[in-house]
Amino acid sequence: MNKTEKTKKKKNKTAANEPEGSAGKILRAARAEFSKYGLAGARVDRIAEKSGINKAMIYYHFGSKEKLYQEVIGYHLSRIADFIGHASTEAADPEQMLAKISDFYQDMFLHSADFRPIFLRELAEGGGRLKDAFASVFAEKNIQLKMKAIIDRGKKEGIFRNIDSIHAIISFVGMNIFYLIAAPIVNQMWEIKDAEKFIQKRKKTVPDLFLYGLLER
Structure with a gap:
């Protein structure tokens, strides 16, 4: 790989902070375009x-x-991977780590309006590209191991009961994102008029519900 190709690759590398200059402008416009029309459109x-x-x-x-x-x-x-990586090392204990990650998940899906349509389309189409991206990004940053380490640490310290760590993580993610991807249906079903207020309350409720299933009792 020559110097020009290395420079080009470095500029294009996706990170939690989007690239500066032309590449950043392109990515911002592309996020809106793909969100509205999908890859094909x-x-x-x-x-x-x-x-x-x-x-x-x-x-x-x-x-x-x-x-x-x-x-x-x-x-x-x-963005998700970087936040989980930071939360897994900065928070004082496993409960705080999970609360921080829960808060981030819900804020991201709420405020990243361009991500939700892309995420849902990918799932509807079999999730091939999403699966490859998850495998690449999360494997590079060891996110699965970091998430598992949070649960394992809680069990080792006697804070969490002896529950399967992988099932716990899958359930945790599901509890955090389900409402945010199904909000139009849920809001109508439960007559939720103020979605923003509901989400703020849910950000406190989800960790409580999840941790109650983990805490030793």
Whole structure:
């Protein structure tokens, strides 16, 4: 790989903080485009117009529409992975770690309006690209092991009861994101008028419900 290719790869590498300059402008426009139209319906012409970057530069930075789409998915997953990585080392105890991660999950799905449609479309289409991105980003940052270590530490310290750590993690994630991806249906079913207020309350309720199932009693 020559110097130019290395520089290009470094610029395009997805991180919790999006790239600066042209690549960042392209990614911001692409997130909105893919969210609204999906991969098949998205148009590089519109991304170029919204970002103010010509098509040639878009292909220079990302190679193809498919690769740009993968970068958008990777950007969001990297945000999750980076936060979990920090929370797993900065919080004082396992309960605090899980509470911080729960708060982040719900804030991200609430405020990252462009991620939810992409996430749901990917699941509806079999989740192939999402699965590959999860495998790449989470494996690189050892997120599965860090999440498992939080539960294992709680069990070792006698805070959590002896429950299967992997099942606990899957349940924890599900409790955090289910409402946020099914909100239109849930809001109508339960006549929730103020979704923002409901989510703020849920951010406190979910960790309580989850931890009650883990705590030694």
